[in-house]
Amino acid sequence: MGKSLVVVESPAKAKTINKILGKDFVVKPCMGHVRDLPPKELGIDVEDGFKPRYVTIRGKGKILSGLRKAAQAADTTYLATDPDREGEAIAWHVAQAISHKNDNVKRILFNEITPKAVHESLEHSGVLDLHKVDAQQARRVLDRLVGYEISPLLWKVIHSGLSAGRVQSVAVRLICDRDREIKAFEPQEYWSIEALLGRESQGSFWARLLAKDGDKLDIGNQEEANRIAAELAAQDIAVKEVKERDQVRRPAPPFTTSTLQQECARRMRFSVKRTMAVAQQLYEGIEAEGETRGLITYMRTDSVRVAADAIAEVREQIDSLYGRDYVPETPNHYRTKNSAQDAHEAIRPTSVALHPDKVEHLLKPDQARVYSLIWKRFVTSQMKPQVLNITTANVEAGPYLLRASGSVVKFLGFTLLYSESKEEEDKSEAVSNGMAEREDASRTMPADIAEGEVLKLEQIAPEQHFT
Incomplete structure (x- = not known):
């Protein structure tokens, strides 16, 4: 034979x-x-x-x-x-x-x-x-037809050596359209006002001006901002209302190709090419625990689907490594987009028993970093959510309403191990809400603040923004 x-x-x-x-x-x-x-x-x-x-x-x-x-x-x-x-x-x-x-x-x-x-x-x-x-x-034939038929036209009309493509030409059009929109956009000026409020007891905190006489404030220029700041300085200030609520923050699904590329770019400044080269190496395999095996599943996928036996294994590992409190009663399920082909599973470790610490010495630095990211993302996708206690204080200053808020972690949940990288998004959201960070005072909401508490205005900070 x-x-x-x-x-x-x-x-x-x-x-x-x-x-x-x-x-x-x-x-x-x-x-x-x-x-x-x-x-x-x-x-x-x-x-x-x-x-x-x-x-x-x-x-x-x-x-x-x-x-x-x-x-x-x-x-x-x-x-x-x-x-x-x-x-x-x-x-x-x-x-x-x-x-x-x-x-x-x-x-x-x-x-x-x-x-x-x-x-x-x-x-x-x-x-x-x-x-x-x-x-x-069909894809290959289209690539050839578009490239061979349109590229010569570009050589005649624009410049020799240029190439057209089934994807790249459409992408260039989208970029040009977007660039025209950006150039045609006229920025609109607006202002936000924040106030540093002091307490009789030690400590102070920042609050954001929201409304006057129950109507949302839209401050369009510096003159208007200065007028409101002057009016605000003349008011008696007190805490009108304090509210508490729990907020649940759920883990992200396991990686698809695009989300892996995005996370590697954000966390490690990896190019798409570098990320995919490393992922290919992890897929093709190394020798670990006495056998040769791939460390991750196939890395070209648009699905967040995970095999039932992999879910069962990761739930056991979470229980073993972090305790029963971090294992949800039923597995977390994630919906794949309707437009996805869903031909392959999400990107995950072939075995969560291969902890990043166990295989780090077998891997090159880039391989170790990407494998650790994939392992953590998959494990946390099957952990309980983080629970935050949000405290919001509405502060009254005559006809004006200011608001301050703060949060305390009640339960770490999946953030014990990993949290999706969104620093840039969070920063943009903070600026758009007029809550840009100030280094000269704490933004932490006092835990013991109470309704009716009289506050003292210590500082007013108008700030200019543009849409």
């Missing part, structure tokens, strides 16, 4: 899967796409249903010869390229190039490179999904 051939894209992925499958399998990489449209001509018969003509990519002839020879010696050839549209197309092109009869060519799919997932994929091998192949082919 001969060995079976497994074809994957990269040498790293081949090395990991070869260690998993052992001596009865030969695992070889195809190094990505092996055939494409010809580089120096259209390569599409527009008159015959836009039929493409494929040629072997330069440098891939030797690889295909090696795969063809290995396939002839193998009992079965398994195509184990990535489980997406491009992966399906690569598998189809490999199959077309190495075998004239496809009865011994099978397609296997796995969302993670672990011994369990790889062996299960072999047990449930199938055929190529020609709908995905057609989808990739």
